[in-house]
Amino acid sequence: MTNFQNPIDPPEIVKGWIDNKVHHGKGKEIPVFYPGNGSQVSVLVEDTEDDIDKAVESARRTFDKTDWSKLSVEKRIEVLEACRQVILDNIDELALLECLGTGLILREIKGFHLQRAAYNFRFFAQYISQAHGERYDNTDGYLTLVNREPAGVVGLIAPWNAPMALATMKIAAAVAFGNCAILKPSEQTPFSLIKLATLLRDVLPEGVLNLVNGRGPVTGSSLVSHPGIDRISFTGGTVTGRQVMSDAGKQLTPCTMELGGKSANIVFASADYERALDGALIGIFSNNGQQCLAGSRILVQEKIFDKFVEEFVQRTKKIKVGDPLNDKTEIGPIASKQHMERILSFAENAQKEGDKVLVGGKRLSDQKTGFFIEPTAVLASSNNSKVCQEEIFGPFASFVPFKSEEEAISIANDTEFGLVSYIWSDHMPTIMKVSESMRSGVVWVNTPMMRELRAPFGGFKNSGVGREGGYSCEQFYTEEKTVSIPKTPLNLKKFGDEL
Ligand code: NAD
Numbered sequence: 122m123t124n125f126q127n128p129i130d131p132p133e134i135v136k137g138w139i140d141n142k143v144h145h146g147k148g149k150e151i152p153v154f155y156p157g158n159g160s161q162v163s164v165l166v167e168d169t170e171d172d173i174d175k176a177v178e179s180a181r182r183t184f185d186k187t188d189w190s191k192l193s194v195e196k197r198i199e200v201l202e203a204c205r206q207v208i209l210d211n212i213d214e215l216a217l218l219e220c221l222g223t224g225l226i227l228r229e230i231k232g233f234h235l236q237r238a239a240y241n242f243r244f245f246a247q248y249i250s251q252a253h254g255e256r257y258d259n260t261d262g263y264l265t266l267v268n269r270e271p272a273g274v275v276g277l278i279a280p281w282n283a284p285m286a287l288a289t290m291k292i293a294a295a296v297a298f299g300n301c302a303i304l305k306p307s308e309q310t311p312f313s314l315i316k317l318a319t320l321l322r323d324v325l326p327e328g329v330l331n332l333v334n335g336r337g338p339v340t341g342s343s344l345v346s347h348p349g350i351d352r353i354s355f356t357g358g359t360v361t362g363r364q365v366m367s368d369a370g371k372q373l374t375p376c377t378m379e380l381g382g383k384s385a386n387i388v389f390a391s392a393d394y395e396r397a398l399d400g401a402l403i404g405i406f407s408n409n410g411q412q413c414l415a416g417s418r419i420l421v422q423e424k425i426f427d428k429f430v431e432e433f434v435q436r437t438k439k440i441k442v443g444d445p446l447n448d449k450t451e452i453g454p455i456a457s458k459q460h461m462e463r464i465l466s467f468a469e470n471a472q473k474e475g476d477k478v479l480v481g482g483k484r485l486s487d488q489k490t491g492f493f494i495e496p497t498a499v500l501a502s503s504n505n506s507k508v509c510q511e512e513i514f515g516p517f518a519s520f521v522p523f524k525s526e527e528e529a530i531s532i533a534n535d536t537e538f539g540l541v542s543y544i545w546s547d548h549m550p551t552i553m554k555v556s557e558s559m560r561s562g563v564v565w566v567n568t569p570m571m572r573e574l575r576a577p578f579g580g581f582k583n584s585g586v587g588r589e590g591g592y593s594c595e596q597f598y599t600e601e602k603t604v605s606i607p608k609t610p611l612n613l614k615k616f617g618d619e620l
Contacts, residue, residue, distance in 0.1 A: 123159050125444045125446070125491055126216040127162060128218075128220040129214070130445055131153075131162035131163045134164055134478075135163055135165035135315055135332070135334060136165075136166050136258070137166070137176070137331075139175055139333075140179045140328055141328075146167055146169065146335070147168070148166070148167030148169040148335055148340070149426075151166075151308055151334075152164055153312075155222075156223070156491060157444065157446075157491045159455065159458065160490070163553070165308060167308075169335070170343045173333060173347055174378065175350040176333050177178050177347050177350065179327070180301035180328050180329075180331055181349055183326060183327065184271070184274055184300070184328075185330055189326055189329060190270075190271040190329075192299065194249055197296070197548040198249065199594075200296060201242045201243070201297060202243065204248055204321060204325070205239045205243050207324060208235060208285075208317070212239075215238075215313050216230045218313040219284060219310075219312070221283065223283075223310050224492070225445060226428075228448055229507050233284045237285075239289075241292075242289065245594075248595070249371070250296050250299065252269075252595065254266070254269070255435070262608050262609055262611065263607055266603070267601055267603050267604075268604060269602075270299075271350070271598070272300055272314065274301050274350055275291075275301070275351060275598065276344045276345060277355045278305050278344070278354070278356065279356055280358075281305050282408065282514075283312055285317070288306060291304070292330060294594035295329060296325070298353055298598040300332075300598055302559060303331045305331070309456060314332065324416070337354040337361060345365050345368045345369050346372070346613055350374055351374065352374065352375055352376070352597065352598065353376045354377050354597070355376060359381040359583045362378045366586065375597070376587070377476070377579070378586040379413065379578075379590065380538075380584050380585045382414060382514040383418060383509070384404075384416050384417060384418065384538070385529075385532070385543070386417075386542075386545075387529050387533055387543060387545065387555065388401065388421045388545045389529070389544075390425050391546045392545035392546050393545070394425065397545035401433060404419075404570070406437075406452060406496055407570070409453050409455065409456075409515070409516060410515040410516030411515060414540055414570060416543045417512070417517065418519050418521060419518050419583065421521075421522060422529070423523065429607050430500065433498060434480045437481065437498055438481045442495065454491045454492040454493050455494060455515055460515070461493075462514075463513075464497075464515035465482070465483070467513050468481070468483070468517070471506070471507075474502065474507060476500060476506050476519075480497065481495035482497045483495050494516065496516040497516060498519075500520050504535050504536075506519070510536060526551060530555060530558040534558070538582060538583055539562065539582035540561055540580040540581075540585065541562070541564070542562065542563070542564045542565070543564075544556060544564065544567070545566075558576050561581055562581050563584065574591060576591075
């Protein structure tokens with residue numbers, strides 16, 4: 122039995138970051154584990170209500186009393202570019218820390234997650250360089266300007282599945298539009314983001330990026346419920362999202378919610394078969410299967426169903442599961458013991474409920490300390506089966522056959538979620554009809570996972586509220602203000618002046 126080594130010496134203790142200084146929170150110490158060997162590697166000090174007060178006071182002070190929110194676009198672009206450079210200059214250390222928290226494969230962290238994290242800052246630098254405004258002239262002689270002003274102090278809540286890529290999208294947008302931010306990373310994966318916050322101290326003035334640590338119901342809910350917060354940007358599960366939105370609603374704090382998914386990957390007989398097979402495997406197994414946008418329900422047209430499923434299973438058996446530090450690894454450990462057990466419980470239940478486990482479904486037999494499972498595929502008894510209706514959030518594919526376009530559309534939309542749909546076909550009328558019928562915020566045709574940051578990303582139904590992307594973020598992270606000015610002095614009605 123192998124016991125994989127930690128990617129990097131872990132920090133003994135993880136604390137918060139307020140006013141560009143380490144902040145020792147008032148709460149409990151929470152253990153943090155490395156998923157690759159299952160051992161406790163550190164503790165984080167939980168921030169409580171008092172600590173959130175301090176973080177909000179610091180952000181408010183910077184927002185209200187310094188020139189941060191009024192920086193010129195040129196200066197703000199410089200700041201964003203400098204943030205990007207900090208990530209690129211520290212990519213090795215940040216990657217190892219991201220790996221320590223998440224168990225994601227180091228090669229992918231460096232090659233994708235951190236490149237994307239750096240690019241998030243460049244993207245918003247480019248976006249604000251072309252920011253546009255509205256101006257209206259009217260025949261009564263008025264000029265009306267619509268100004269966009271920073272929203273204020275924003276709370277950013279991130280999940281554990283891709284901490285750097287997801288949280289930096291929020292940080293970069295907050296900074297680009299002149300806000301002060303308080304970030305709460307997932308309590309499971311604090312290492313990379315706290316390191317980033319400390320590295321940014323030479324670029325961001327104090328109070329612009331504060332970071333608080335702790336569990337959702339303690340630290341997260343104190344942040345969401347704080348009256349000094351002007352926006353909440355949340356990425357996480359649908360159940361948590363409901364709670365967050367309800368807490369934020371008491372203060373009428375606007376929220377964006379990037380939530381869960383159970384996305385249909387629809388493979389038509391008219392598809393380029395090999396590309397569709399590759400796309401289906403990438404769609405469910407990349408990022409250790411822990412992705413909101415995973416193509417976790419694979420719907421395949423009856424004519425090619427048996428062959429497609431058989432070849433998918435054969436390929437799945439060859440996937441290399443193991444040490445995230447090994448360059449050859451394709452799937453690393455699941456992020457936590459609790460999450461691993463939850464995923465495995467779906468495989469156990471599947472048998473009882475009449476679904477058929479085609480491959481996988483067990484913990485890796487030669488690796489009992491880390492949280493490793495076999496990549497899994499199940500033939501669902503129908504789309505009503507639990508494995509087709511609940512988000513499993515792991516390397517776990519569920520297959521369902523379909524006969525016609527109509528049936529594919531009906532099955533694909535038969536879920537509470539609506540984040541992403543994948544369509545594989547070379548027949549244009551099919552592509553048009555099916556993409557127009559999908560009740561999802563994103564449709565990928567003959568490609569897995571294309572993210573264009575200028576375009577909105579987010580979900581229909583229980584997959585989200587609001588969107589992230591260029592203009593969507595501009596709207597969310599700013600307030601609109603309408604200013605009307607007469608171009609020449611007007612003759613006003615003289616109240617109180619006898620006619
Ligand atoms: P989660 O909902 O358990 O936690 C997300 C974050 O919310 C964490 O930081 C957590 O501490 C915090 N939190 C928990 N309870 C809270 C509360 N009451 N108030 C405030 N904050 C609270 O999600 P997770 O398990 O970390 O992440 C996995 C989920 O995230 C999946 O459902 C996945 O689909 C979703 N996700 C969605 C997207 C997207 O863009 N739509 C992207 C990535 C992940």
